[in-house]
Amino acid sequence: MSLHLFSTPVQCTRCGTVVDDPTVDKCPTCGNLLKERRAPRRLAGVETRYGSLRTLLAVLRFLGLMVLLLGALVFFSTLGDDGGSSLNGAIVFVSSIVVAVALFALAGIFVLMMDIEENTRSSFRMQQRMLEQMEPQHTAADPLADEAAPVPPAAAH
Numbered sequence: 001m002s003l004h005l006f007s008t009p010v011q012c013t014r015c016g017t018v019v020d021d022p023t024v025d026k027c028p029t030c031g032n033l034l035k036e037r038r039a040p041r042r043l044a045g046v047e048t049r050y051g052s053l054r055t056l057l058a059v060l061r062f063l064g065l066m067v068l069l070l071g072a073l074v075f076f077s078t079l080g081d082d083g084g085s086s087l088n089g090a091i092v093f094v095s096s097i098v099v100a101v102a103l104f105a106l107a108g109i110f111v112l113m114m115d116i117e118e119n120t121r122s123s124f125r126m127q128q129r130m131l132e133q134m135e136p137q138h139t140a141a142d143p144l145a146d147e148a149a150p151v152p153p154a155a156a157h
C-alpha cells in the first residue's frame with residue numbers, strides 16, 4: 001500500500017480520462033493500470049531535466065545498435081568463405097557485441113544518474129511541501145509555539 005499525501009491528477013494513457021482520486025489504481029473508464037503516479041517526479045510535480053543529454057543517449061543507443069548490425073553483417077557475409085576470413089568475421093562480430101553492450105551500459109549509467117538526481121529533487125520538494133503543511137497546523141494547535149518557533153531563514157542572516 002502506498003501513502004497518498006497529496007492528490008496528483010493523472011491522465012490515463014489509453015483513453016485520456018483524468019483521474020483525481022489518488023487511491024484509485026486503475027482507470028475507471030477503461031480499466032487501464034495507472035502506473036504514472038508512482039514515479040517520484042509525478043508525485044512531487046517536478047520537471048524533467050537534461051533534455052539534450054537524453055537525446056544524446058538515444059543517439060548512443062542507436063550507435064550501439066548500428067555497431068551490432070554491422071558486426072552481424074560482416075560475420076554473416078564471411079560465413080561461406082574460407083577459414084581465415086570467417087574467423088576474422090567472427091572476431092569482428094564478437095567485438096561489435098562487446099562495443100554495443102558497452103555503449104548500452106554507458107547510456108544506462110547516465111539514465112540511472114538522471115533518475116537519482118530526479119528522485120533527490122522530488123524528495124526535497126516533497127519534504128518542503130510536508131514542512132509547509134505542518135507549519136500552520138502546529139501554530140493553530142499551540143498558540144505559544146509561535147514564540148518558541150525557530151527564526152525564519154530570511155531573518156537569520
Ligand SMILES: [Zn+2]
Nearest residue numbers: 012015027030
Ligand atoms: Zn482509461
